[in-house]
Amino acid sequence: MSEQSVKVLVTGANGQLGYALQKAAPQILGAKKLHLLPVTRESFDLAQPASLVARLNELQPEAIINAAAYTAVDKAETDQQQAEVINATAVGVMAQWCAEQNIPLVQVSTDFVFDGKKSSPYLPEDSCNPLGVYAQTKYAGELLALENYPSTYVVRTGWVYCEHGSNFVKTILRLGAERERLGVVADQVGTPTYAIHLAQMIWQLLIQRPDQKIFHFSDAGAASWYDFAVAIFDAAKTKGLLEKIPQVNPITTSDYPTPAQRPAYSVLEKQRTYGLLTMSPCHWQHALSAMLDAYKRQQN
Ligand SMILES: NC(=O)c1ccc[n+]([C@@H]2O[C@H](COP(=O)([O-])OP(=O)(O)OC[C@H]3O[C@@H](n4cnc5c(N)ncnc54)[C@H](OP(=O)(O)O)[C@@H]3O)[C@@H](O)[C@H]2O)c1
Numbered sequence: 001m002s003e004q005s006v007k008v009l010v011t012g013a014n015g016q017l018g019y020a021l022q023k024a025a026p027q028i029l030g031a032k033k034l035h036l037l038p039v040t041r042e043s044f045d046l047a048q049p050a051s052l053v054a055r056l057n058e059l060q061p062e063a064i065i066n067a068a069a070y071t072a073v074d075k076a077e078t079d080q081q082q083a084e085v086i087n088a089t090a091v092g093v094m095a096q097w098c099a100e101q102n103i104p105l106v107q108v109s110t111d112f113v114f115d116g117k118k119s120s121p122y123l124p125e126d127s128c129n130p131l132g133v134y135a136q137t138k139y140a141g142e143l144l145a146l147e148n149y150p151s152t153y154v155v156r157t158g159w160v161y162c163e164h165g166s167n168f169v170k171t172i173l174r175l176g177a178e179r180e181r182l183g184v185v186a187d188q189v190g191t192p193t194y195a196i197h198l199a200q201m202i203w204q205l206l207i208q209r210p211d212q213k214i215f216h217f218s219d220a221g222a223a224s225w226y227d228f229a230v231a232i233f234d235a236a237k238t239k240g241l242l243e244k245i246p247q248v249n250p251i252t253t254s255d256y257p258t259p260a261q262r263p264a265y266s267v268l269e270k271q272r273t274y275g276l277l278t279m280s281p282c283h284w285q286h287a288l289s290a291m292l293d294a295y296k297r298q299q300n
Helices: 016-023 049-059 080-101 133-148 168-178 195-208 225-238 271-276 284-299
Strands: 005-011 032-038 063-066 105-110 153-157 181-185 214-216 247-251
Touching (some): 005 049, 168 225, 168 284, 181 225, 195 284
Parallel strands (some): 063 105, 105 153
């Protein structure tokens, strides 16, 4: 352990947020040089919680950002045990280890911990009522982390997308290139989050280390999946990523049934996050434009 550097373990390094955390990593953290330790499931498997303490003892991180998760929302409905182990049990083990070492832990969670019955943005202290297995396991992960280590930072976010990895933006672009028309759900409202902005928020959290423990973060504004899809096509056409915009029709959740139930409304209230971390909000359409620019650069 060097006096001059701080070793930060990032789990799920191949995921969207794992990639973004590496891309947005600062050089310096708390007056020390940042030593990033990105790990994937091959070397740090959350499905094997019993192996994690030995791995942590070997790696000796001085902070952990848990960007790994079982994120297949619909598959989790029939794979509950695996989702539970990865999203909750393993989180509890990491939290216990961080408590013993007294080092920061950032546990990333989801807007899906809410049931969507509100019609105004969810506050960090609003009561949770997760609807599906994925959401229930993520909520269980929050509770276990805070129980084992009350200093855990829980960061709830939603609708994450990035130039790296699989997400709604890339799926919609692919469908747009393949189809003349498509239907997109218009009765689920949330806020898209560019993973790079979420990563910047998490680094800011570790730099500032405020007292508050539960944070909400997404980009600013609100949209339905339908609004998001229309905006993706418009921006992609303008940027030369799509030749022709297909016909997009608004449909209802009941027109497009999925195994997991999702909240109808999951906009997060972020004023406190912006204030405490001295960050400025970025409207989701501007964030989308930035992601599509990065995606285009990657393609060239
Ligand atoms: N995506 C969203 O819309 C969204 C919304 C709200 C909250 N979140 C939360 O945000 C965080 C980051 O999500 P993301 O969008 O970056 O997800 P992602 O792109 O699906 O990445 C998840 C990462 O977790 C890794 N992982 C899965 N099982 C693992 C295991 N057993 N051991 C170690 N690593 C494992 C995956 O590894 P492989 O690459 O090997 O599969 C993947 O790299 C998660 O906590 C998620 O719950 C995401």
